[in-house]
Amino acid sequence: MDELYLDNIDEYVNDHNKIVTYKWLSLTLGVHVNTAKQMLFHYLDHKRKESSAPLHATYLVTGKWVENGNTSHKVTVVREEQLEDVKSKMSLTVSVHVYSVQKASLKDSGPLYSVDYDAVKDNLNSCSRYSAIKCADAVPFAPGDTRPAGDSLQFPPPDPNQIRAPSFDGPGNQTTSKPAAKPQPKGIMGMFASKAAPKKQEPGKEIKVEQKEDTTTADVSKSKSASKSSTMSNFFGSQATKRAEKTVKEEETSSSSVKDKSESSPPAKKLKETPNEEKVKETQPKEEKVKETQPKEEKVKETQPKEAKVKVTKEAKVKEAKPNARSKSKRKEPSDSEEDKMETKKRRRIKKPQSDSSDDDDVIPDSPKQQEMRKPPPTPERLLKEKIVSQPNECKRRKRRRVMKSRTFMDEEGCIVTEKGYESESYSDSEDHVPSAKASNVPARAATGKREDEKKSKKKISPPANKGTKQASIMGFFQKK
Amino acid sequence: MLNISLLILNFTMKIKRYLYIYSLTTSCKFYRLSIAQDLNFGQVVADILCEFLEVAIHLILYVREVYPSGIFQKKKKYNVPVQMSCHPELNQYIQDTLQCVKPLIEKNDAEKVAVVIMDKEHHPVERFVFEISQPPLLSISSDTLLSHVEQLLRAFILKISVCDAVLNSNPPGCSFTVLVHTREAATRNMEKVQVIKDFPWIVADEQEVHMPEPRLIPLKTMTSEIVKMQLYVEERAQKT
Numbered sequence: 001m002d003e004l005y006l007d008n009i010d011e012y013v014n015d016h017n018k019i020v021t022y023k024w025l026s027l028t029l030g031v032h033v034n035t036a037k038q039m040l041f042h043y044l045d046h047k048r049k050e051s052s053a054p055l056h057a058t059y060l061v062t063g064k065w066v067e068n069g070n071t072s073h074k075v076t077v078v079r080e081e082q083l084e085d086v087k088s089k090m091s092l093t094v095s096v097h098v099y100s101v102q103k104a105s106l107k108d109s110g111p112l113y114s115v116d117y118d119a120v121k122d123n124l125n126s127c128s129r130y131s132a133i134k135c136a137d138a139v140p141f142a143p144g145d146t147r148p149a150g151d152s153l154q155f156p157p158p159d160p161n162q163i164r165a166p167s168f169d170g171p172g173n174q175t176t177s178k179p180a181a182k183p184q185p186k187g188i189m190g191m192f193a194s195k196a197a198p199k200k201q202e203p204g205k206e207i208k209v210e211q212k213e214d215t216t217t218a219d220v221s222k223s224k225s226a227s228k229s230s231t232m233s234n235f236f237g238s239q240a241t242k243r244a245e246k247t248v249k250e251e252e253t254s255s256s257s258v259k260d261k262s263e264s265s266p267p268a269k270k271l272k273e274t275p276n277e278e279k280v281k282e283t284q285p286k287e288e289k290v291k292e293t294q295p296k297e298e299k300v301k302e303t304q305p306k307e308a309k310v311k312v313t314k315e316a317k318v319k320e321a322k323p324n325a326r327s328k329s330k331r332k333e334p335s336d337s338e339e340d341k342m343e344t345k346k347r348r349r350i351k352k353p354q355s356d357s358s359d360d361d362d363v364i365p366d367s368p369k370q371q372e373m374r375k376p377p378p379t380p381e382r383l384l385k386e387k388i389v390s391q392p393n394e395c396k397r398r399k400r401r402r403v404m405k406s407r408t409f410m411d412e413e414g415c416i417v418t419e420k421g422y423e424s425e426s427y428s429d430s431e432d433h434v435p436s437a438k439a440s441n442v443p444a445r446a447a448t449g450k451r452e453d454e455k456k457s458k459k460k461i462s463p464p465a466n467k468g469t470k471q472a473s474i475m476g477f478f479q480k481k
Numbered sequence: 482m483l484n485i486s487l488l489i490l491n492f493t494m495k496i497k498r499y500l501y502i503y504s505l506t507t508s509c510k511f512y513r514l515s516i517a518q519d520l521n522f523g524q525v526v527a528d529i530l531c532e533f534l535e536v537a538i539h540l541i542l543y544v545r546e547v548y549p550s551g552i553f554q555k556k557k558k559y560n561v562p563v564q565m566s567c568h569p570e571l572n573q574y575i576q577d578t579l580q581c582v583k584p585l586i587e588k589n590d591a592e593k594v595a596v597v598i599m600d601k602e603h604h605p606v607e608r609f610v611f612e613i614s615q616p617p618l619l620s621i622s623s624d625t626l627l628s629h630v631e632q633l634l635r636a637f638i639l640k641i642s643v644c645d646a647v648l649n650s651n652p653p654g655c656s657f658t659v660l661v662h663t664r665e666a667a668t669r670n671m672e673k674v675q676v677i678k679d680f681p682w683i684v685a686d687e688q689e690v691h692m693p694e695p696r697l698i699p700l701k702t703m704t705s706e707i708v709k710m711q712l713y714v715e716e717r718a719q720k721t
Contacts (some may be wrong), residue, residue: 017646104646110562111642115633117561
């Protein structure tokens with residue numbers, strides 16, 4: 001391979017003082033992400049041998065993480081110093097690759113997201129052009145095409161008793177291309193079993209092995225998502241009989257996903273995406289038969305799967321937060337957080353028109369939906385925070401109470417995240433650093449001051465701008481909140 | 482022509498501001514833009530800049546470790562995570578400072594806003610200088626203007642985050658202050674009219690301003706229709 005890329009990366013890192021992530025590099029140079037990862041690795045290797053200016057690198061580590069008896073699939077970005085530590089703590093390391101290279105030693109993971117933000121935004125229509133995650137069924141709708149997906153896929157409506165078996169046979173055949181092809185056990189658990197198998201086969205840590213792993217996991221996830229979409233699409237074949245099956249199915253998927261907790265981004269994304277698709281399509285049949293008695297039944301049953309789905313996604317997010325809270329590293333699910341942000345925004349948009357249309361018919365069953373819907377809009381950033389702050393800390397923050405400070409199981413480097421939970425609650429932590437002239441007054445004021453600050457910063461209004469005017473009454477109304 | 486309109490608007494500012502506040506409270510920045518035709522464009526630009534300066538100051542304090550990182554919390558601005566302090570007094574100080582600076586920016590009197598980091602003896606160690614200039618004919622014309630400006634400001638934020646690669650580390654026990662360099666004699670008005678009660682601005686001492694043998698490190702430049710801004714760091718050659 002020609003060596004020009006080394007000079008390119010050198011220019012970006014040393015001359016421009018940029019943070020070069022593999023995603024940014026692949027979009028900038030127009031290469032596949034795996035090539036970009038290899039480029040960064042070689043560059044780092046090359047520079048380390050030359051021993052010139054100090055370079056810092058971050059790595060993306062994926063693997064199985066066991067915590068308190070719970071196993072989860074963890075994807076984390078770690079600093080180079082913590083790499084060996086995290087790898088040794090994982091029960092099974094699935095993949096390790098270079099995430100970014102930069103001159104500066106980053107204090108937190110925020111800039112890593114910023115770097116990719118603009119690059120992805122510029123290539124929004126084709127941001128997955130060079131991605132290693134592919135799904136043949138994920139084809140955007142043609143403009144003006146409003147038919148539900150079920151018609152286009154043309155799956156025959158399956159027998160209620162055999163709902164799982166036939167729907168899995170079709171797309172299951174796609175996995176024959178996978179090198180380790182196995183007879184798929186029927187049912188949803190079969191999907192997870194077959195996915196776990198290739199993981200165990202390849203505990204390698206080299207990049208080449210990791211590449212293969214990417215493709216196998218991509219294949220498995222592709223088949224899983226394909227089969228999921230086919231099962232979802234079956235529902236649109238005949239609506240009346242499928243409602244009952246759907247609730248059963250959704251509860252099963254939610255329970256199985258809770259059990260397994262495999263949270264690599266493609267299946268999680270697909271799980272969230274298909275509920276979105278479903279909701280979009282459901283508005284259409286609903287609007288068609290507004291005055292029938294059916295809508296009421298459908299809505300009651302809809303709220304159940306929706307709650308299950310929302311629970312699944314919220315559980316997924318909370319569980320992502322849980323294992324990540326324990327990691328001793330800079331953490332971030334790079335593609336997850338972006339996708340999740342987009343998902344929550346997408347979910348918000350799609351849910352809103354639905355609740356508007358169904359408001360007329362029945363208010364009571366919709367209120368739990370609306371409450372859940374209200375949660376995402378005020379707190380899209382809070383979801384991001386939720387992932388970063390561990391769950392018990394989040395509860396503490398809401399109550400704004402000083403809670404036990406005994407969570408000292410973190411060493412200094414990891415504390416950046418968990419300390420924040422305490423910081424907002426108990427000012428006594430920062431009193432050690434901040435001049436303690438007003439130590440006694442600060443804690444009492446801090447709790448209220450912080451609450452106001454949060455409101456101020458979240459609202460994006462500039463209240464100080466209005467301090468001098470006589471419209472205090474208007475601002476007073478909002479500040480009371 | 483714009484100056485005359487500015488004068489007239491100053492007199493009618495109270496009434497206009499009512500609309501302005503209402504528009505702010507109902508929705509986001511883009512709504513503000515639609516009512517901007519009735520309003521002073523300078524006010525809109527000043528708001529954008531002051532919001533940006535607030536975020537930038539917090540980030541500088543975080544990156545240069547002026548205050549312990551425990552008081553900082555991740556918040557979202559321009560769709561990216563930024564570190565903002567939670568300490569109420571610090572936040573209040575920064576907000577009061579910027580509120581006083583805002584009228585100067587509105588009138589395009591502020592030439593530079595400098596965030597100066599000083600050591601224990603109150604000698605400047607580092608200076609982050611934001612040079613601001615606004616074009617004489619201010620017009621907010623295109624729809625994509627705000628998102629373009631947001632993108633440029635995001636780049637500034639990113640540059641501040643990685644500036645520790647090009648700067649030497651500061652000695653412990655540093656504090657910070659904000660200096661504003663104004664054009665002409667705009668500060669005369671500031672001394673007469675206290676924008677915020679009990680928050681006086683004074684002319685800076687020579688000791689606080691002068692830095693021996695400064696090293697200049699440019700960080701970022703941006704040019705847009707509404708504002709031109711440049712950020713560079715002046716660093717003392719020997720910090721400890």
